[in-house]
Amino acid sequence: MITADWIAVGALALFCVLGFAVGFGRGLKFFTAGVFGFIISLFVCYCIGGAVYKIPFVQQLTAKLAAALTGKNGFCDFLLKIRFEIIVYYLCLFVVVTIIREIIVAILKHVSKSERPVVSFINRTLGIFLFAAFLAMLTLIVFHIIELIGGSAEQNFYAVLENSKLRLDAIYRNNPLMEIIKAIRNAV
Numbered sequence: 001m002i003t004a005d006w007i008a009v010g011a012l013a014l015f016c017v018l019g020f021a022v023g024f025g026r027g028l029k030f031f032t033a034g035v036f037g038f039i040i041s042l043f044v045c046y047c048i049g050g051a052v053y054k055i056p057f058v059q060q061l062t063a064k065l066a067a068a069l070t071g072k073n074g075f076c077d078f079l080l081k082i083r084f085e086i087i088v089y090y091l092c093l094f095v096v097v098t099i100i101r102e103i104i105v106a107i108l109k110h111v112s113k114s115e116r117p118v119v120s121f122i123n124r125t126l127g128i129f130l131f132a133a134f135l136a137m138l139t140l141i142v143f144h145i146i147e148l149i150g151g152s153a154e155q156n157f158y159a160v161l162e163n164s165k166l167r168l169d170a171i172y173r174n175n176p177l178m179e180i181i182k183a184i185r186n187a188v
Contacts, residue, residue: 019131050179144177
């Protein structure tokens, strides 16, 4: 194993211990309260945005919006230049994701409040998965930022990840956060 693998294993172990100590209920409360919940919704939209954008129905709707703005006036031309149809698409996606997130959190909060030993163990075990998912989210964000920076920083970082036993190099190259960037680049 390379150094990056050992760092990943150490970080995963730390987050799993934190998840077990905090539990799912308190972890969920922390991760979904206030501004952090808003950030989670934005992140989910960014993660699934590229995949949802590839759905033919969504592409047809965004194409119709762009067609409705085409050739109207200078302001509409400006809106087309800044890809207004994608902005509207993401706003709608954000509203849907936020509603779904609120419903799921409300249901899970009520389930995780029990103090029975079996439920408490399940709560702590689910806390491990919640914190591991948070670590995965942070990792994908860092990989995405480095890929967007590009140049020698990206090449050097990829060289550090090459030949990883945990396949960190494959995760870096197939980062799902890059899907919307690829979709926008292909559309232009």
